Amino acid sequence: MIDQPSPFGSLREQLLGAAEQFAEGPVAVSGILSGLVDDVDRALREELEIFPVCHHSPASALAMVRRLREKQPKVIYLELCEDLQPLLTELRNCRLPVALQAFATDIDGFPKSWAPLSVVAPITEASAEYQAISYALETPGVELVLVDRSTDHVFQWAPGEEPQTAAKEEEAGLHGDAVGVEIGDLRPRFAELEEHLLHHGKVRHWSEWWDQYVEQPLSGADYETYRQVMVLIGSLFRRLGPGGGRLAVDEDRERYMWTRMREHLSASGADAADCLYVCGAFHAASHVEQFGVRSEAPFEISPRTGTKWLYGLIPSSHSAIEAQFGLAPGSVSIAAATWSKALTRGKLTPFQLQGQKGARKRPAKLPAPVPQGDVADKLTGFLSSPPALDALDEAELLGWSVDIVRLARRNGYLASTADAIAVYETSILLAGMRNRARPTPYDFQDAAVTCIEKDSVPGRRDVRRLCEILLGGDRVGEVGYDALPPLARNVYDRLAPLGLDLEKRTIQRALLNLQAEPDLVPCSDLLWMLRHLLPSDAVRPIMGERKLGERSIQESWDLSFGKHQRSIIELGYEGVTIEQVLEQRLRRKVWDQKATAAVALAAVEDAILFLGSRRFADELGARAVELLAAERTVDDAPEVLRRIRRLMAYYRSAEPELPAWCEAFATSGYAHYCTLLPTAFVDDDTGVRQVSAMLGFLFSMESLALALGCDRAQLELAVQQSHPEAPAKVALLWAARHQLGLLPLAELRSRADELLANPLVIPSFPQYIIGFVQAMEPVPQLSGFVVEVISKAFGRLPDGVLLPWLPKLITTLREGAAELVPVLVREAGRTFPGSLTAADTWTPPWESRPQPASAAGAAPMASGPVAELLLAHPAACDAVAGVLGCAGEWAAPGAGPADGHPEVSALLDGHPEAALALAGLLS
Amino acid sequence: MSDDMLRAPAEVKYAEELDYLESIDDGPKPFSWRLSPRMIRMFVLxxxxxDGIDREIPQKWFGDRSFVERSIVTLASDRGLLLIGDPGTGKSWLAELLSAxxxxxxxxxxxxxxxxTEDHIKYSWNVSMVIAKGQSRESMIPSPIMTAMEGGVIGRFEELTRSTSDVQDALISxxxxKYVSIPELDDDNIVFAQPGFSIIATANSRDRGVNxxxxxxxxxxNFVRIPVVTNKKSEAEIVRFRTEELLRRHRIELDLPPTLLDILLQSFADLRSAASSATSDDDKLESALSTAEQIGVLEDAILHSHFFGDRVLRAQTLAGSLVGSLARRSPEDLAILNKYWHGVVEPRSKKDGGEWPEFLEGGREAIATLS
Structure with a gap:
């Protein structure tokens, strides 16, 4: 530190005097007041020039521009996470605001539940840090060093709870769930102080307070005044803040920064006088021992964890910054507007990165540096004189008033020139009431609301929102093509044949006629993959779908990549191409500890649909077999059944033979479900739907499984071992037995009739019906019977039983709508008459069914060449009968009832004309 | 003078305060205003x-400062002021304070x-005088608005949207x-507004669509929308302020226990949040649940316990008044209150104790009586 008498002696005395006068005794107040002056004194006398800033403050940015021109430092130390440094050069490819992002999914050393970790540091044009960055990167021989703790330390030092996330609006949610870091966080640290300042400042929110009491007075101030006032405010909030964890982290950061700066100074041999340290005003008033280049207090920087951090730029927006850092809506936009106005007024040329999107022009050459004079007390004058009020800027206010009326009219308000006059007048009156000559944007906003807003908002935006738009509006940044990760660039390249400007923020409609333009097929493939990976709004198919075995001829898509650039960039952290990311995701899903066979089958389907890789699908399929064999529950059985059926159907139609894993799945599934069947039948936790899906699997895969060496006896045994008690499952078991040939339909029918006739069982009859309905899937031939049972139930069950159960039937049918309803409806359509007239004479087929002939077993004997052949060579039939264990005798032709069809004979006897005519014709 | 009136207007009630403010006021005053805008703000808020003045000026209207500022500024401009908001949000009270x-x-x-009718806004005639002397300025009865125009003061129009459109449109000219012509007279037939004239109208946002x-x-x-106060602290202040005034007016000496005030505020807050999440009109109370409504409930309870009770305000009486004031439709409102009592008050009385069990009991009784 420079040993000179403090220039702030008189100010200190003045303040102490005032403290004594106002307070009872010079105890706490005087301590704080003199401490403030000490802090300012200390910061200003530091050899390494400290430049205190506040985030999103145009005054800071202006002072920075002026100071950089004057001093032209050789090294700039910046309070920003040191590991973000390589990203800074990429800023020139972006349109600000964008955010520097560090992202980690592969975490090591933090609780697993924190993943993914994400840190963002938004950069706007109207900020001191951007000026410093641009100056350093554009001026040869200037070094920029980021000195703040790394992003890893952000989480290391974070309190041990999970980072909070909150729902945000569309534009405000641009940063996702990231933790925000910013340069120059300056705000009262406890609510009462802020409330007090707002109350006495007669302002509504912090941004307005800052604008009125710091920003405005400082925007035109000289550098010394700026510096001293900023350090004073930093010191005030520091001294009036609560201690605790947050302050401890801040102090650690200060130690970190000073240590890093000293390391750099000694390593590079730079002269401290040629350097500039840009940090938040809060840190400028630091009390840590490590403060100052002369300090020798040690600080050990803890090593980073094993977490693998990835870095990139993501688009940001003014509203996202406001939401992230709790600023008032519109405040960053207003700061941006103030900045550009102040530049014009002060005739300043800001620093800008070359090639920056939206850049105005190349900055002029730097003038010769101006040597710095001694520190003089500027605070006394600043504090004792009332702020120099801006004179009324008539032209500006008039411009605003006219513009807001025009904007309001465009948004459906009935506003006219008279309103423009009223807004103008009211703004001045309101500012006058609030002790200012020049209406601030906030006064103007109030005035516009008063004069234009009526009882309802005609359009989408109200006047307050329109004012925000007028005063700058939300600006959304964009990461340029060159600064994108390889994956995102690859996506844009591959979608180039579509001929759309994908960087636009509006929704783009892509039309793909795949038949006429087959070269668009790769685009379509990519879009389907993106559809799978990105949020649903980013890529939305309007026409066309992709299912196993189906391809669309034409597709139409709604693409909104501009809005979802962040998601695409974050995909880039996972891999180099979309295919790789998708493959990794599927692999991760399938190898997850909680993965089930259904999940694995879904992954197989996705792999076939999107990646088309047989090898990879086989790998996932093999995993599905493993997972199925390891499963102990059958909860997923319906899903498994649906998916494996679909996959097998696909393979059968598309490939010469089934892949090995499908066969393995069928056999191991057969054995697996056979084993679990008896338990599933009795287990209360397993639903009817699950059991029916198991049976469905067993019956539909039976032929394949048996061909591959499974034993049918296993299934028969399993069914025999099943002794369900729940009525629905009993019905299901009967159906299974019917399918296996153990229970003929006639017996099934008589059992159902018995149930209906038994008054004790009637209340539970609906449960049986549910079981039968579910049985239609595994045993489709039973559908006629199900229609019969339901009809009988509707006919015979008392209302008291029937009505409460109807909703249940409907929900059951709705759950299985895809499988159950078509079968049931088709069968019902076949059974019931199609017209009203037919309904009168209709008798149900099961009632009109002719009784079996008394001579049971004596089926009418057919005659003809087949019968004759069989009769002539009975050996084969006898052998088959012997194998099947059927005893029987050969009947002679014509040995049965002479006339098997008496109706036909009667008809022919009654009307012989047609037959005779036919015979005549033939002869 | 204010003792002779059941309810003295603000300028009488706060005459002394206004005199004082006028004496120290050195700010610029628009037109013929008695106070400068800043002093008016101080008077209201x-x-x-x-502020560095010798005596304390109590707050009379509770709400956001910017509403008051915007209202004052509107009156200083060329336009009328329309205060719009739910019933019981203090629109008329603010209008009265501002004009005072x-x-x-x-x-x-x-x-x-x-x-x-339009006559109420412009002028009417003293029929007997017209018969006796013919139509003249003497036989004309000016409306309050016309009187305000002549005197260069503020005229008030309460519940603007309740009057029909043709009557409302009489205000346009x-x-x-800023003048009213009297075509019936041959000379002296125009009444010009003096500087300082303006109109404060109030409108009920629940009446939207009627006229x-x-x-x-x-x-x-200029529309200034006054929202329902939802900040518990300022609501408590309003209720206390207005209730004390009422007690003074009725010359009743009765303590208002803070715990009961809390119960009242809490119940209203609960019912409001229930109303805001309701999907149909049948699911929410007909009442707007405004602060004025709370004051009404409290006043009712106080009067009841003063004249029929043992001169101590009890939770039971409060519950009875609450149910009585809010149950306007049977069965819809009663059903909602019943649900509230069983779903919210009952668990709370078990959990918190205090006055809640008595409140629960009183509410149950009242609901049972009404159903």
Whole structure:
């Protein structure tokens, strides 16, 4: 530190005097007041020039521009996470605001539940840090060093709870769930102080307070005044803040920064006088021992964890910054507007990165540096004189008033020139009431609301929102093509044949006629993959779908990549191409500890649909077999059944033979479900739907499984071992037995009739019906019977039983709508008459069914060449009968009832004309 | 003087305060205003230590500062002021305070009803005098608005949207040309508004759509929307302030236990949040659940316990008044209150104790009596 008498002696005395006068005794107040002056004194006398800033403050940015021109430092130390440094050069490819992002999914050393970790540091044009960055990167021989703790330390030092996330609006949610870091966080640290300042400042929110009491007075101030006032405010909030964890982290950061700066100074041999340290005003008033280049207090920087951090730029927006850092809506936009106005007024040329999107022009050459004079007390004058009020800027206010009326009219308000006059007048009156000559944007906003807003908002935006738009509006940044990760660039390249400007923020409609333009097929493939990976709004198919075995001829898509650039960039952290990311995701899903066979089958389907890789699908399929064999529950059985059926159907139609894993799945599934069947039948936790899906699997895969060496006896045994008690499952078991040939339909029918006739069982009859309905899937031939049972139930069950159960039937049918309803409806359509007239004479087929002939077993004997052949060579039939264990005798032709069809004979006897005519014709 | 009136207007009630403010006021005053805008703000919102005046000015209207500022500024401009908001949000009270502070006269009021005619806004005739002497300025009865125009003071129009559209439109010429012509007279037939004249109208946002303002009239008014107070702290202050005033008016000495005030505020807060999440009109109470409603409930309970009880306000009485005031429709409102009592008050009385069990009991009884 420079040993000179403090220039702030008189100010200190003045303040102490005032403290004594106002307070009872010079105890706490005087301590704080003199401490403030000490802090300012200390910061200003530091050899390494400290430049205190506040985030999103145009005054800071202006002072920075002026100071950089004057001093032209050789090294700039910046309070920003040191590991973000390589990203800074990429800023020139972006349109600000964008955010520097560090992202980690592969975490090591933090609780697993924190993943993914994400840190963002938004950069706007109207900020001191951007000026410093641009100056350093554009001026040869200037070094920029980021000195703040790394992003890893952000989480290391974070309190041990999970980072909070909150729902945000569309534009405000641009940063996702990231933790925000910013340069120059300056705000009262406890609510009462802020409330007090707002109350006495007669302002509504912090941004307005800052604008009125710091920003405005400082925007035109000289550098010394700026510096001293900023350090004073930093010191005030520091001294009036609560201690605790947050302050401890801040102090650690200060130690970190000073240590890093000293390391750099000694390593590079730079002269401290040629350097500039840009940090938040809060840190400028630091009390840590490590403060100052002369300090020798040690600080050990803890090593980073094993977490693998990835870095990139993501688009940001003014509203996202406001939401992230709790600023008032519109405040960053207003700061941006103030900045550009102040530049014009002060005739300043800001620093800008070359090639920056939206850049105005190349900055002029730097003038010769101006040597710095001694520190003089500027605070006394600043504090004792009332702020120099801006004179009324008539032209500006008039411009605003006219513009807001025009904007309001465009948004459906009935506003006219008279309103423009009223807004103008009211703004001045309101500012006058609030002790200012020049209406601030906030006064103007109030005035516009008063004069234009009526009882309802005609359009989408109200006047307050329109004012925000007028005063700058939300600006959304964009990461340029060159600064994108390889994956995102690859996506844009591959979608180039579509001929759309994908960087636009509006929704783009892509039309793909795949038949006429087959070269668009790769685009379509990519879009389907993106559809799978990105949020649903980013890529939305309007026409066309992709299912196993189906391809669309034409597709139409709604693409909104501009809005979802962040998601695409974050995909880039996972891999180099979309295919790789998708493959990794599927692999991760399938190898997850909680993965089930259904999940694995879904992954197989996705792999076939999107990646088309047989090898990879086989790998996932093999995993599905493993997972199925390891499963102990059958909860997923319906899903498994649906998916494996679909996959097998696909393979059968598309490939010469089934892949090995499908066969393995069928056999191991057969054995697996056979084993679990008896338990599933009795287990209360397993639903009817699950059991029916198991049976469905067993019956539909039976032929394949048996061909591959499974034993049918296993299934028969399993069914025999099943002794369900729940009525629905009993019905299901009967159906299974019917399918296996153990229970003929006639017996099934008589059992159902018995149930209906038994008054004790009637209340539970609906449960049986549910079981039968579910049985239609595994045993489709039973559908006629199900229609019969339901009809009988509707006919015979008392209302008291029937009505409460109807909703249940409907929900059951709705759950299985895809499988159950078509079968049931088709069968019902076949059974019931199609017209009203037919309904009168209709008798149900099961009632009109002719009784079996008394001579049971004596089926009418057919005659003809087949019968004759069989009769002539009975050996084969006898052998088959012997194998099947059927005893029987050969009947002679014509040995049965002479006339098997008496109706036909009667008809022919009654009307012989047609037959005779036919015979005549033939002869 | 204020002792002789059941309810003294603000300029009488706060005459001394206004005199004091006028004496220290050195700010610029628009037109013929008695106080400068800043002093008016101080009169309405109360003074602070930082204002550096000798005596304390109590706060009289509770709400956001910017509403008051915007209202004052509107009156200083060319346009009328329309305060719009739910019933019981303090619109009329603010209007009264503003006119009292600006011109010391808050009684030039036209009450908008379905029966209000254009005569009430402009002028009418003293029929017997017309018969005796013919039509002259003498036999004319000016409306409060016309009186305000002549005197260059503030005229008030309560419940503007209750009066029919043709009557409302009579205000258009008054607000734009600032004169009323009297075609019946041959000379001296125009009444010009003096500087300082303006109109404060109030409108109930629940009446929207009954008699919508024409766009011509809307254009001549600045709208200031007064929201329902939901901040518990300021609501408690309002209720206490108004109730004390009522007690003074009725000359009742009765303590208002803070715990009961809390119960009242809490119940209203609960019912409001229930109303805001309701999906149909049948699921929410008909009442707007405004602060004025709370004051009404409290007043009812106080009067009840003063005249029929043992002169101590009890939770049971409060519950009875609450149910009595809010149950307007049977069975809808009663069903909602019943649900509230069983779903919220009952668990709370088990959990928190205090006065809640008694409140629960009283509410149950009241609901049982009404159903």
């Amino acid at each position: 109360g003074s602070e230590r930082a 502070a600006i011109c010391r006269n808050s009684t030039l009021v036209v009450q908008g009803t379905a029966g209000t 008054i607000l734009s040309e 919508d303002l024409s766009s011509a009239l809307k254009r001549r008014f």
